[in-house]
Amino acid sequence: MDKKELVNLAKEARSNAYVPYSKFKVGAALITKDGKVFKGANVENASYGLTNCAERTAIFKAVSEGEREFDAIAIIADTEGPVSPCGACRQVIAEFFKPSSKVYLANLNGEVFETTVERLLPGAFTQEDLNESEK
Numbered sequence: 055m056d057k058k059e060l061v062n063l064a065k066e067a068r069s070n071a072y073v074p075y076s077k078f079k080v081g082a083a084l085i086t087k088d089g090k091v092f093k094g095a096n097v098e099n100a101s102y103g104l105t106n107c108a109e110r111t112a113i114f115k116a117v118s119e120g121e122r123e124f125d126a127i128a129i130i131a132d133t134e135g136p137v138s139p140c141g142a143c144r145q146v147i148a149e150f151f152k153p154s155s156k157v158y159l160a161n162l163n164g165e166v167f168e169t170t171v172e173r174l175l176p177g178a179f180t181q182e183d184l185n186e187s188e189k
C-alpha cells in the first residue's frame with residue numbers, strides 16, 4: 055500500500071463524516087503492521103466537546119477489533135495546507151504507532167505532507183514513562 059492509496063482511503067472515509075455543527079469533514083485511514091486497513095471520520099455531537107476526530111475514530115475502530123500495532127496513517131480535510139491533527143489525536147497516535155511511523159497529512163487539492171509521529175509529538179508521554187515509577 056503506497057501513500058497515495060492510503061490518502062484515497064482517507065478521502066473515502068471523509069464522506070461519512072458526521073459534522074452538522076462545524077461542517078468540517080475529516081477522513082483518516084491507517085494501515086496495521088499486518089497490512090489491514092481501518093478508516094474513520096469525525097463524529098460530532100450537540101454537546102460539542104464530545105466530538106471524536108477522524109484519526110481517533112480510525113484508531114479506536116482498529117484497537118477495538120484487536121489490533122495494537124500500526125504502521126502509517128493518512129488524514130485528509132478541505133484545508134489550504136495539510137490538515138493538522140489536534141493534540142488529543144497526536145497523543146493517541148503516539149500510543150499505537152512507532153515514533154518513526156509515517157503520517158500523511160493531505161488536503162483535497164492533492165497536496166500530501168509527509169511527517170512522522172515523533173515530529174508531530176516530540177517527547178510524547180508513553181508507557182515507558184509509566185514504567186519508570188516501578189524502578
Ligand SMILES: O=c1ccn([C@H]2C[C@H](O)[C@@H](CO)O2)c(=O)[nH]1
Binds near residue numbers: 080097105109137140
Ligand atoms: O485533525 C483533525 C482536526 C479536526 N477534526 C475535526 C473535529 C471537528 O469535528 C472538526 C472541527 O474541528 O474537525 C478532525 O477530525 N481531525
Ligand SMILES: [Zn+2]
Binds near residue numbers: 109139143
Ligand atoms: Zn483530533
